[in-house]
Amino acid sequence: MRVTLVVGMHRSARRHTVDALLAESDGSVVVHHDMSEIGEGTVRRLTRDGTGAVDEHEGDLVHACASCTVREDLIPFLLRTAGEGAHDLCVVEAWDGVEPRLIAESIADEEALHLTAVIAAVRSEDLLDDLYCHDLLEDRGLDIAQDDERSVTEVLSRQVEYASAITVHGADAEHGTDGIRALLEQLNPAAAVIGAGSVLAGFTRGTFDTEAAHARSNPAWAWYGDRADGRVRTVTWTRTRPLHPERFAEALEGVVSLGSRGRGRFWLAGRPDDLLVWESYGDLLMVEHGGPWLAALPEAALELVPEARRVRARLDWNPEIGDRRQHLAFTGVDMEVDELIGLLDSCLVTDEESGQEFLTDPFAEFSER
Numbered sequence: 001m002r003v004t005l006v007v008g009m010h011r012s013a014r015r016h017t018v019d020a021l022l023a024e025s026d027g028s029v030v031v032h033h034d035m036s037e038i039g040e041g042t043v044r045r046l047t048r049d050g051t052g053a054v055d056e057h058e059g060d061l062v063h064a065c066a067s068c069t070v071r072e073d074l075i076p077f078l079l080r081t082a083g084e085g086a087h088d089l090c091v092v093e094a095w096d097g098v099e100p101r102l103i104a105e106s107i108a109d110e111e112a113l114h115l116t117a118v119i120a121a122v123r124s125e126d127l128l129d130d131l132y133c134h135d136l137l138e139d140r141g142l143d144i145a146q147d148d149e150r151s152v153t154e155v156l157s158r159q160v161e162y163a164s165a166i167t168v169h170g171a172d173a174e175h176g177t178d179g180i181r182a183l184l185e186q187l188n189p190a191a192a193v194i195g196a197g198s199v200l201a202g203f204t205r206g207t208f209d210t211e212a213a214h215a216r217s218n219p220a221w222a223w224y225g226d227r228a229d230g231r232v233r234t235v236t237w238t239r240t241r242p243l244h245p246e247r248f249a250e251a252l253e254g255v256v257s258l259g260s261r262g263r264g265r266f267w268l269a270g271r272p273d274d275l276l277v278w279e280s281y282g283d284l285l286m287v288e289h290g291g292p293w294l295a296a297l298p299e300a301a302l303e304l305v306p307e308a309r310r311v312r313a314r315l316d317w318n319p320e321i322g323d324r325r326q327h328l329a330f331t332g333v334d335m336e337v338d339e340l341i342g343l344l345d346s347c348l349v350t351d352e353e354s355g356q357e358f359l360t361d362p363f364a365e366f367s368e369r
Contacts, residue, residue: 295322
């Protein structure tokens with residue numbers, strides 16, 4: 001059975017997209033898990049077809065979260081539906097605060113299911129506000145697990161950046177639909193960005209490659225390029241000199257204030273083995289340990305590294321430093337690019353500082369555990 005996944009923080013846009021898919025595909029069915037009461041351990045599964053509601057099932061989950069909903073209810077439902085043979089296509093409409101990767105990979109792992117596309121639906125009037133806001137999912141009642149501390153902009157960005165297609169609904173008077181389209185195309189150059197009313201049936205006949213989606217959206221080894229479309233710009237900062245730990249830590253607030261969406265990897269002086277991952281959403285910054293640089297691994301260990309990362313490392317390879325480098329991309333509207341680049345460059349180790357020992361490391365908590 002073919003399965004098309006639709007995600008989106010903006011409920012009305014997501015519903016319009018699902019309705020369009022349902023109308024264009026005879027014999028299709030929609031399944032949606034309402035997680036508004038997941039905090040009480042209850043999730044309602046709603047199914048409908050072209051004639052209206054088909055079934056409503058309320059389930060009690062022992063460990064209430066999005067991942068257990070997928071594991072304990074969605075995948076078994078899809079497999080039963082596929083086995084019954086009554087529907088050739090099932091459209092999975094995800095809950096507002098759900099990120100697509102877990103669902104997509106779970107569907108793709110099943111031989112009886114064929115994942116055709118991941119579609120992110122956005123409402124143009126709300127997109128910029130939500131990409132720049134400080135709201136947590138909890139503030140909007142959209143959290144889907146205990147201690148869910150994710151932000152609205154974090155989840156929305158991941159929905160947009162993982163998808164193979166993005167449907168845009170509404171019209172933005174201040175920035176214009178062209179600006180919204182440019183921003184989405186730069187956040188996810190691999191996605192088809194289409195307007196409301198476009199024919200979507202083609203997306204129910206393709207194949208979604210989960211490995212490729214993970215590779216292009218994983219900042220530990222993804223490649224980013226420069227692009228400018230009107231007021232929207234993506235600038236990629238790539239250098240082959242390490243960053244001074246203290247100077248970079250002091251500059252972080254300024255860096256995140258100048259770039260709306262940042263992603264990539266960076267190399268600190270005094271940490272020759274550690275690849276650190278950068279993800280920023282507005283002025284929210286997350287730094288994680290991304291494992292070792294491949295140049296720090298013994299030859300035998302390289303076979304255990306994902307192929308996408310090995311390919312990227314070979315393209316970046318330097319005879320002296322291997323794949324170690326700075327590779328940070330920032331996408332935003334009306335960014336002060338020269339100021340951003342100048343600030344980042346000021347954090348690089350100078351010739352005089354090269355080779356010295358760095359006793360103070362503000363990033364020590366991100367050492368590999």
